[in-house]
Amino acid sequence: MLESPSNTVQMLAAWRDGVEAAGWEFALFDTPCELIYRQDLGDEWKAMRVGSAVGLAEDVCWRFASTRQTTYQAFIGVPLWDASNRMMGHVALFFNRTLSDEEECRTMLEIVELFSLKVQSELNRMLLEQERERALQELKEANSRLRHESITDSLTGLYNRRYFAQRIKEVHTRFKRSAEAFTLILLDVDRFKSINDAYGHDAGDTVLCYLAKALRGNTRSKVELLFRTGGEEFAMLLPGSFTLDELTVINDRITRAVAQIVLPEEMAQVQLTVSIGASGPKAEDTDWNAVYVRADMAMYEAKKKRRKPGIDRSKPLIVNSIFSACYRSNSEACKLTPLV
Numbered sequence: 617m618l619e620s621p622s623n624t625v626q627m628l629a630a631w632r633d634g635v636e637a638a639g640w641e642f643a644l645f646d647t648p649c650e651l652i653y654r655q656d657l658g659d660e661w662k663a664m665r666v667g668s669a670v671g672l673a674e675d676v677c678w679r680f681a682s683t684r685q686t687t688y689q690a691f692i693g694v695p696l697w698d699a700s701n702r703m704m705g706h707v708a709l710f711f712n713r714t715l716s717d718e719e720e721c722r723t724m725l726e727i728v729e730l731f732s733l734k735v736q737s738e739l740n741r742m743l744l745e746q747e748r749e750r751a752l753q754e755l756k757e758a759n760s761r762l763r764h765e766s767i768t769d770s771l772t773g774l775y776n777r778r779y780f781a782q783r784i785k786e787v788h789t790r791f792k793r794s795a796e797a798f799t800l801i802l803l804d805v806d807r808f809k810s811i812n813d814a815y816g817h818d819a820g821d822t823v824l825c826y827l828a829k830a831l832r833g834n835t836r837s838k839v840e841l842l843f844r845t846g847g848e849e850f851a852m853l854l855p856g857s858f859t860l861d862e863l864t865v866i867n868d869r870i871t872r873a874v875a876q877i878v879l880p881e882e883m884a885q886v887q888l889t890v891s892i893g894a895s896g897p898k899a900e901d902t903d904w905n906a907v908y909v910r911a912d913m914a915m916y917e918a919k920k921k922r923r924k925p926g927i928d929r930s931k932p933l934i935v936n937s938i939f940s941a942c943y944r945s946n947s948e949a950c951k952l953t954p955l956v
């Protein structure tokens with residue numbers, strides 16, 4: 617096969633004295649093969665052309681013999697064309713004797729040309745197959761890229777709201793069917809507007825990215841899903857249910873991770889905190905939205921509590937009654953208990 621008309625020929629298959637020989641590469645220039653690619657056969661090559669095939673009936677292979685150190689005396693070459701009529705390679709036959717006369721040369725040319733037609737159609741079939749596979753692969757990659765983009769929040773790289781709705785619907789359906797529990801945790805950045813106002817919208821975006829990274833670092837990526845569901849709102853979907861103590865540990869872990877975020881120097885004054893609410897499904901829920909509303913209420917209660925003067929916003933805070941309600945389905949009065 618031809619790598620490039622001016623340089624290398626790469627052997628795809630080769631036989632010598634009827635035995636398969638190892639393929640090799642050689643420079644096209646100054647070999648008989650070069651003649652196939654030349655329109656004008658100079659006088660120094662006493663060559664015969666039948667169509668696009670070339671035969672050397674005389675002892676003119678001395679150049680080849682000297683450069684390749686072989687004893688071949690004659691040569692026949694037939695170009696192979698691809699579907700767009702580009703020469704993709706050739707079939708070459710080397711003889712260790714001179715061909716007796718023009719007649720023999722012509723006969724040989726015709727035989728090799730017939731063989732070459734078979735090779736050509738097989739190669740074109742393989743190329744077509746390769747092309748089809750490559751196109752299919754590209755299509756698959758484009759599809760998966762599109763799918764990734766359609767479920768990803770472009771700012772933070774977390775899953776987006778659309779994917780959140782899809783996944784929570786799925787886990788809720790599973791809960792309804794086989795009582796497989798799940799837990800929804802909602803997080804909302806506190807006083808995010810004031811960050812935007814003080815440092816600008818781009819800085820606000822940076823904060824969201826830092827936060828997303830910190831949350832990701834505290835999530836088991838295969839089983840715990842993390843979403844950006846709105847401007848400064850995030851959600852986590854966890855498999856199973858948790859006791860209040862366990863939720864408290866999670867709440868504590870997230871709060872500390874957020875507190876440890878080191879923002880760019882110009883925002884060093886920002887005390888970044890989030891309010892957190894959690895919920896799980898109840899048998900009487902008609903759809904996942906009920907779970908969302910409870911988690912949102914819990915989160916809102918936590919936020920209200922954080923706003924109270926004297927509360928250290930960097931400390932974990934948990935809204936016990938709402939968390940409890942999620943799991944015990946009672947409606948005890950709302951007692952807000954800061955974990956400080």
Ligand SMILES: Nc1nc2c(ncn2[C@@H]2O[C@H](COP(=O)(O)OP(=O)(O)OP(=O)(O)O)[C@@H](O)[C@H]2O)c(=O)[nH]1
Nearest residue numbers: 804805806807808809810812817818820821847848
């Ligand atoms: N930088 C940035 N800001 C956003 C984005 N989406 C929403 N916001 C802003 O986020 C702010 C949210 O403000 P609020 O809803 O008042 O919430 P908050 O200031 O965090 O107040 P609390 O939640 O009550 O603590 C608004 O100013 C929005 O313009 C975003 O993608 N990037």
